[in-house]
Amino acid sequence: MAMYRSVFLYLTILFLSFSSCDQYTGELKVLNAEDYGISKVNDATPILRKVLNDSKNSGINKIIFPKGEYHFYDEKAIEKYCAVSNNDNGLKRIAFQLEGFDQLEIDANGSSFVFHGLIVPFNIENSSNITIKNLSVDYDKPFYGQGEVVSVNPDDHTFDLKIADDWEYVIHENNLYFKNARDVLNIQRNIWFDPETKSPVYNVDAYQIDPWNKWINDNYEAYEVEEGIVRIKQDIAKLPEKGWFFVCKGDKNTRLVPGFRIYDAANITLENITIYHSGAMGLIAEKSENIFMNGLNVHLKENSERIVSTVADATHFVNCKGLVRFENCTFKNMLDDATNVHGIYTKLTDIVDSYTIGVKTIHYQQWGFDFASAGDTVLLSNPQTLEAYKKLVVQDVKNLNEEYMELTFSEKIDDIAMLNSGVENISWQADMIMRNCNVDQNRARSILISTRGDVLVEDCYFSSMMAAILFAGDMNYWFESGPVRNVTIRNNTFENHCSGGKGNTVFKIDPIIPNPDKKEDYFHHNIKITNNTIRTFDRGILHALSVKNLTFSNNIIQQTTDLPPLNPDKPVIKIEHCKGVKIEGNEYNWDKAADVSADSESIEHINFNNNKGFENDIQILTE
C-alpha cells in the first residue's frame, strides 16, 4: 500500500499545483466581441479573425461573447496545413485560430457556436495558459450518413431506409452515397443504433454490411423506392429491425475537422463545453502539457434527429505530458472511444551512421507527427518481445518527410540498435485523472490507457459496446505505445459492456507481443482495479496479458438480465504471463460461480483470496 499512498500524494500535489496554474494574476484586459458587432452578421468568421488579431496585438487576456447563437462559415476562414495524429492531415480552415497566445480566456456565456462546412472550430497551437468556457459546438450538416429502417422484408432480404432532410444522398449504380461538405461518402464503416437505448444495437457485429471491405459495393444493392426512401438488398448480414438507425461514415477522409485541436501547448482548460458534433475527434491533443477538462461534454443535442455526436473519439491524447485531467465530463454517442491516452512507436528502419538512426511512422494517421525534439529521451524496444533494451537522449532530429525522420544521439548506437525496433518517446508521457465522468451509448471502448504516467480513474460510469478499459500497445498495427506503470481504477460503475459481439472483456489488457519472451519481463506494470461495481450480462470481466503487479480487488460483479450472454463459456478472469497478481475480496453475484483461468507460469504468482461467488481453484489454461 505504501507505493500507492505515495502515488496519490503525488497526484494530489500535481492536482493542486495545476489547479492554480491557470489563475491569471496580472491586470485583466477584457474584449467584448459584441463591440465588433459579432452578433449582427451571418458569418461570424471574419469578425472573429479581427477579434483575435486585435486581442493578440493589444495584449487582451479575456474575450467574452454575449450569450447567443453564432455561425462560423469556412469560406473566409484562415487555413493552415496541419498533420493531426489519429485524424486526417491536410489544409484546415480554422475558426478560432489560437496560435502564439499566452494567458487568454474565452468565455462565451453559454453561447451556441454553429459551424458550416469543413472548418475546425478551435486550433490551440504554440500557446499556453488558455481557458475556453461556456459554449457549445455544432455543425449545420452532419459528417456521416444516417437512415431509419421503416420496413423490413425477410423474403427478399431487403430493408428500407428513410433518410431525413438533414442528409443529402445519391444512388449510383445501386450504391448509396451520402453527400458530405465537399465530397460523397460511401456506406463503408457502418453500424446500427437502437432508437430506444440510443446505443449501438446488441450484437451489432452481426448486422454490419462488411464495414471494412474496401469494395463495399460488392456486398449490397441500393434502390430508391421513392424520394427519401432507399431499399437495401444484401445477404451477408442479419436484417435490422424496424426503427433502427443505420449509420455510416465512408472509407475516406472521415477525420478532417476535429472540434478542438491542441498541439505544442501548455496549461489548457476547457470548461462547460458541449460538442454536439464534429467531423473527426471532439478533441485531439498532441505534444502538449497539462490539459484540464471540466464539464467537457460530447453528446447529442436534445431533440436532434442525429444519433451520432463525434464521428471519431470524443477525446484523444498523443504524447502529452503533465496532467490530463477529466472532471464531470459526459461522452455519449461517439463513433469511437471516449478517450485514448497514448504515445507512438516509430519503427527503426535505418542505421544512418554510428550516432544516427532513421525511423518511420507507419500508420498513415501518424504521418507528420512531431515525434521527438532535441533533449527528449527515447526507448528502443524489441519488436518481437516489446522489451525495451536501450534508453537514449536525442541530440538532433531531422524530419525529412511525414513518414521518415532521422534521430541523432550523443552516444554510439550502431553496435546496439536493431532494425525494426519500436522507438518510443518517454519524455512525453502524461499523468491522467478521470473523475466523475460518464461514458455511454458509443461505438467502441470507453477508454484506452497507454501512458507511463500515474493514472487514476474514479467515480465514473461506463457503458460501451466493447471493453470498458483497454490497455493495449503494439508495434505492428496501430503502433500506439506504450506500457503503463501505475494505474488505479476505483469506485466506478461499469454496466453491460461488450454488447457489440467481438468477444471482449470489461477490462482488457492485451498488448500485441508477436514472440513473447517468457522471462521476467512484463509489458505493463502496476494496474489496480478496486472497489468497482460491475453490472454485466456476460461472463468475461478481466483478461490480462503481460502485467507485473495486477490487483483486482473488492469489486462487486452483479449479473444483469438486460441482454442474453454472448460468450457464456468465457472465463470471468483470464491471466497470461503475469506476476504479482492479487484477486482478492471480490463478490460475484451470478447463477454460476466465477471461473478464473491462468497459464501455468502466472498461476504461481496469483494471490487468490476472500472472493465470494468464485470457484475455489484457478483453472490452468492450456496453450
Added chain:
Amino acid sequence: MAMYRSVFLYLTILFLSFSSCDQYTGELKVLNAEDYGISKVNDATPILRKVLNDSKNSGINKIIFPKGEYHFYDEKAIEKYCAVSNNDNGLKRIAFQLEGFDQLEIDANGSSFVFHGLIVPFNIENSSNITIKNLSVDYDKPFYGQGEVVSVNPDDHTFDLKIADDWEYVIHENNLYFKNARDVLNIQRNIWFDPETKSPVYNVDAYQIDPWNKWINDNYEAYEVEEGIVRIKQDIAKLPEKGWFFVCKGDKNTRLVPGFRIYDAANITLENITIYHSGAMGLIAEKSENIFMNGLNVHLKENSERIVSTVADATHFVNCKGLVRFENCTFKNMLDDATNVHGIYTKLTDIVDSYTIGVKTIHYQQWGFDFASAGDTVLLSNPQTLEAYKKLVVQDVKNLNEEYMELTFSEKIDDIAMLNSGVENISWQADMIMRNCNVDQNRARSILISTRGDVLVEDCYFSSMMAAILFAGDMNYWFESGPVRNVTIRNNTFENHCSGGKGNTVFKIDPIIPNPDKKEDYFHHNIKITNNTIRTFDRGILHALSVKNLTFSNNIIQQTTDLPPLNPDKPVIKIEHCKGVKIEGNEYNWDKAADVSADSESIEHINFNNNKGFENDIQILTE
C-alpha cells in the same frame, strides 16, 4: 511596320541582356557529387540532400555529376506542402530541393536521373541565377494506364487490351483500374494513340469512352480474359483498331509530381534536358522572372513501351514576367499542351471595406496561387464583356485560405468595384520567344498564349490534334487571363492540326465573352501571323474573335491528303468583332478556293488583298 520593328529591337535587347545574366563572373566553387559516393548507392536521395546542404552552406556555385545513371527514391526525400497552379496541390516529396539558392549550376554531363515513387525531381523556389543542364528525367513506373488492342470483335462490341509488364492493373466489379504509386486510377480521361504515327488517332473523339464522365463505370465493362489480357465491352464509342494504344490517367490526383517546379525564382536556365516522363506537367513556373529553355525536350525514350511522355502539359507559365524563352526544344507525346503562358483571373466576391476587396480563385487547380503582393498592379474587368474598367495598385494582401484573399488599395474602390469582376495581375506578364522548336504527337494544342508581354514564335514545327495556337481568356471556366498585346507568329510550319475531331482551327482566337459589348473594345490586340507554311487536311485555318489589329499575311497553305477532312464546310477564315484586320498575300493551294467569313461589323475593317486561291469576296456571317 514601325511598331513591329521597335518591338523586335526591344526583344533583341531583352535577349542580349538576358543571355548574359546567367554568366557568373565571381570565383567558381565546384563540388563533385561523386566525392560523396553518389554513384555507389541504390538510392541517391539522401546523398543528394547532403550535397545540396553542403553546397548551400559553403557557397558552392557549381555541382557536377559524372555521367551515369542515378536513382532517386521518395522514401527519404524531403517534403513540403506546395500549391502548384494548374497541377494538384499537396505535400510533395522533392529530390533536388533548390530553395534559397543564388548562383548555382548543376551539370550532370548527360546523366540519366530515374525517379521512384511520388517525387518531384526539381523544385526551384526563392532562388535566382540557377542553371541546370545535361541530364534526363524518367520514372521507373508510369503515372498513367496503357494497353494495346490485340483483338476487336464487332459482333459483341468488345476489344481486348494487352497490358504490358510496366503496368499493374486490377479488375473490380467489371471496372479496370491501373495501380499508381500510392493509389489506383480509373479509366476516366482516356485517349487512343496510333502505333505508326505515335500520335492520337484520327478523329479520336469518336473512340473515347466518355472520358469526362464522373461515373465512368456506367459506360463499359471489363473482364480479364487471361493474365495481362483485358476485354472491354462498351457501346457508346467506336471500336478501336488492332494495334492501337489505349491510354488513361484517371479522374483524380493526375497532376501530383511535376518534373520541374519553378516558383518565386529569377533567371533560370534549363539546357539540354530531356523529360521522358512526369506525373504532372514537365515544367510549371509561377511568379518567376526570366526562364530560358535551350534544348529542354519532352518526348518518349527510344524503344520504350510507353506512348506517353508527360501526363499533362510539357511546360506551363503562370503570371511570370521578364522573358520566357524556348530555343531548340522538342515536345512530343504529352497528354496536354506544349506550353501555355497565361495569368489568372480571380473573381471579386466581396467589397470588404472602402479600400478592400475580397477575391476568390475559382478553378480548384488555381487554389493557393500566389496571386498578388503589395506593389503589384491589378486590373478589374467586367465579367460580361471582359472589358477592363479600373487599374489599381495593391497596398496589402491577406491570403486567408487557398480560395479567398483580400486585396487592399490606397484609393477608395467601393464606389466603382463591381461584384463578380475578373481581377488580373498585370505586373506579372511575360514576354515570350519560342524559336526552332518542335511540337508533335501530343493530345491537345501545341501552344496557348495569354500574356500582355511581347511574343515571338518563329522557325518552329507544330503538329497537334487540336489547334496549333490558341489565344483564349475567360472568367467563367478556366479563369485564365488574359489578353495579348503584341504577338508575332512567323516562319513556322504547321502540319495536319485539328485531327482529333473537335472542330478546331489551326489558329484559334476565342476568348469567352458572355455578353460582348459591340463597341470599340477588343479583348486581344496586335496579333500577326505571317510567312508561315500551313500543311493541312482540313479547311479551318483561322478563327478570330475580338481582336484589334490582326494580320494574317504571306502564309502558304497547302492541302494534304494524309487524312480526310473533318469539317469540309467550315470557312477557312472566320472573323468576328475585330478591327484592323489584314488578310494579305496568302496563297491557298486546295481543290476549292478559300472562303473568308466575317460578321457585318468586322467586314468593314478588313484589308483583303493579293491572296491567291481565295474567293474574291468575304462572306457575311449571319448571327
